[in-house]
Amino acid sequence: MNNTPQNTEKAKRYFIIVGLLSVLWLVLFVRSQPHWIQHIKEDLGLTPVLQASDDSFYNSRIDPIFEKYCVACHDSNKAKGHLRLDSFRQLNFSGRSEADLRQADHNLLIERMMLPETDRLAMPPYGRDRQTEEELALIKLWLTKGSSGTLTEADFPEAPAKAKVITFTEINWHTIEQNRKPYEQQVHQLQNQYPFVLQYQARTSNLLIVNSFAIKARFDDQLLTQFNNAVGPIIAELDLSNTKISSDSITTLLTMSQLSTLKIPGVEVENKQLIKLAQHPTLKTLLVDEQWVDEHIENIYTQQSIELIKVKQG
Amino acid sequence: MKTLKIWDSATRIFHWALVINIVAAWYTIENRLIELHEIAGHCLIGLLVFRLIWAILGSRTSRFTHFVVQPFAALRYLNKSIRLQAHHQVGHNPAGGWMVIVMMCVLGFQVFSGLLSNDDLGFSGALSDHVSKALSDTFTQLHRYSFNALVTLIWLHLVAVFFYVLIKKDNLIKAMFTGKKTVEQAPVKPLYFAPTSLALLCGLIAGAFSYWLF
Numbered sequence: 001m002n003n004t005p006q007n008t009e010k011a012k013r014y015f016i017i018v019g020l021l022s023v024l025w026l027v028l029f030v031r032s033q034p035h036w037i038q039h040i041k042e043d044l045g046l047t048p049v050l051q052a053s054d055d056s057f058y059n060s061r062i063d064p065i066f067e068k069y070c071v072a073c074h075d076s077n078k079a080k081g082h083l084r085l086d087s088f089r090q091l092n093f094s095g096r097s098e099a100d101l102r103q104a105d106h107n108l109l110i111e112r113m114m115l116p117e118t119d120r121l122a123m124p125p126y127g128r129d130r131q132t133e134e135e136l137a138l139i140k141l142w143l144t145k146g147s148s149g150t151l152t153e154a155d156f157p158e159a160p161a162k163a164k165v166i167t168f169t170e171i172n173w174h175t176i177e178q179n180r181k182p183y184e185q186q187v188h189q190l191q192n193q194y195p196f197v198l199q200y201q202a203r204t205s206n207l208l209i210v211n212s213f214a215i216k217a218r219f220d221d222q223l224l225t226q227f228n229n230a231v232g233p234i235i236a237e238l239d240l241s242n243t244k245i246s247s248d249s250i251t252t253l254l255t256m257s258q259l260s261t262l263k264i265p266g267v268e269v270e271n272k273q274l275i276k277l278a279q280h281p282t283l284k285t286l287l288v289d290e291q292w293v294d295e296h297i298e299n300i301y302t303q304q305s306i307e308l309i310k311v312k313q314g
Numbered sequence: 315m316k317t318l319k320i321w322d323s324a325t326r327i328f329h330w331a332l333v334i335n336i337v338a339a340w341y342t343i344e345n346r347l348i349e350l351h352e353i354a355g356h357c358l359i360g361l362l363v364f365r366l367i368w369a370i371l372g373s374r375t376s377r378f379t380h381f382v383v384q385p386f387a388a389l390r391y392l393n394k395s396i397r398l399q400a401h402h403q404v405g406h407n408p409a410g411g412w413m414v415i416v417m418m419c420v421l422g423f424q425v426f427s428g429l430l431s432n433d434d435l436g437f438s439g440a441l442s443d444h445v446s447k448a449l450s451d452t453f454t455q456l457h458r459y460s461f462n463a464l465v466t467l468i469w470l471h472l473v474a475v476f477f478y479v480l481i482k483k484d485n486l487i488k489a490m491f492t493g494k495k496t497v498e499q500a501p502v503k504p505l506y507f508a509p510t511s512l513a514l515l516c517g518l519i520a521g522a523f524s525y526w527l528f
Contacts, residue, residue: 011396080434
């Protein structure tokens with residue numbers, strides 16, 4: 001084709017049209033990214049930041065439902081169908097459908113959630129945990145009141161009370177294992193030698209409970225010394241009821257750096273040894289026969305914030 | 315003016331099969347037909363592998379050696395072509411040649427990321443079991459994003475093709491259907507066209523590779 005002025009003019013017109021179509025396409029593309037537009041508006045100060053208030057009904061009641069059933073696929077990482085339900089802000093941007101998900105009537109989100117679970121378009125998809133009728137009713141209630149990010153629970157008196165959620169802190173088994181390791185062998189040996197006497201306070205603890213009940217007839221000062229030498233620093237609870245230990249063992253007990261509960265009913269204890277025992281830095285509870293306790297001793301234990309439980313024999 | 319055969323059947327079939335499969339891949343994913351989307355994706359793998367082989371062993375106008383030039387030469391041609399000062403007649407023009415390379419790279423990434431993708435609903439790409447779930451999720455996202463790059467390239471391709479058809483009065487679309495084109499002057503050295511049997515063999519290898527991945 002010749003490079004005539006007429007042809008050059010045609011080429012110019014062509015590229016103007018192409019340019020306009022490209023701009024149109026770009027505009028349509030940007031329009032399909034409402035979060036970009038919102039960001040720009042917020043950055044320019046044209047609109048307040050779109051987010052639900054901390055005490056909003058959305059954050060306390062609606063967001064947990066989406067979190068439970070939807071966010072696995074509709075978060076920033078996956079955003080299936082270009083839809084994110086991981087916050088009030090994202091819900092406002094809708095997804096590929098560009099449907100307004102805040103409207104109460106003919107809400108696409110609700111319609112999809114209400115489809116039979118085997119329906120191809122059902123949400124959550126077949127095989128996934130599905131929301132309950134109550135949860136769906138709660139979302140509908142929120143929608144009918146304007147899909148607000150600011151209304152609080154007080155604005156929804158008709159909403160059923162929020163279920164209490166009990167959460168447990170995650171257990172770090174590795175740390176527990178590491179904490180148990182220094183005395184693992186000694187504990188194992190004592191457990192083999194004296195069954196039913198030694199156990200951990202809990203599955204999550206490295207501290208020990210010593211219960212002498214099974215061997216109380218032969219549990220004397222010497223045996224206590226043996227336990228102390230082996231695992232003394234990790235004994236937290238010690239039940240020496242009706243054993244043959246003497247007052248001399250108080251010195252041994254004072255070296256147990258984590259002892260918090262001591263039971264010595266049926267054991268003869270001298271007055272001065274009981275006073276000495278009150279100086280134990282970690283002891284919280286002491287069970288002892290009533291006959292060895294007088295007012296002076298009670299006062300000392302009260303001062304030391306140790307619970308003194310007197311046991312009446314016979 | 316002479317009518318000359320420019321494109322062999324294999325290149326033409328490849329081109330239109332590519333168009334059909336890209337449209338099919340888009341349509342199937344838009345309508346949540348993931349199994350069909352996977353088939354379209356594997357067809358695209360086969361087509362890309364075929365085109366790579368054909369760009370080395372195929373007919374002259376389809377070979378890399380024929381259409382890949384220095385990038386600056388391509389830019390110079392583009393500049394002149396837009397001003398109607400240059401016109402390329404046989405095979406891919408220098409700028410078009412680079413479009414082929416870029417298109418193949420983007421399409422290559424598109425199918426590769428598809429192979430590593432998953433939809434969390436039971437579907438996973440043929441290679442996704444070889445990577446962690448997190449990496450597979452990342453590639454699922456990238457698969458989505460790179461489609462925008464592909465659409466942009468297709469738009470540029472269409473702009474260029476219609477520039478030739480409407481302004482330069484050179485009907486590239488018709489040539490891609492018939493394989494023939496009216497040229498002012500035939501090349502000094504006659505064009506080489508690879509035998510159909512070689513195209514079939516290449517197609518078989520590409521198809522077998524794609525099926526093996528499936």
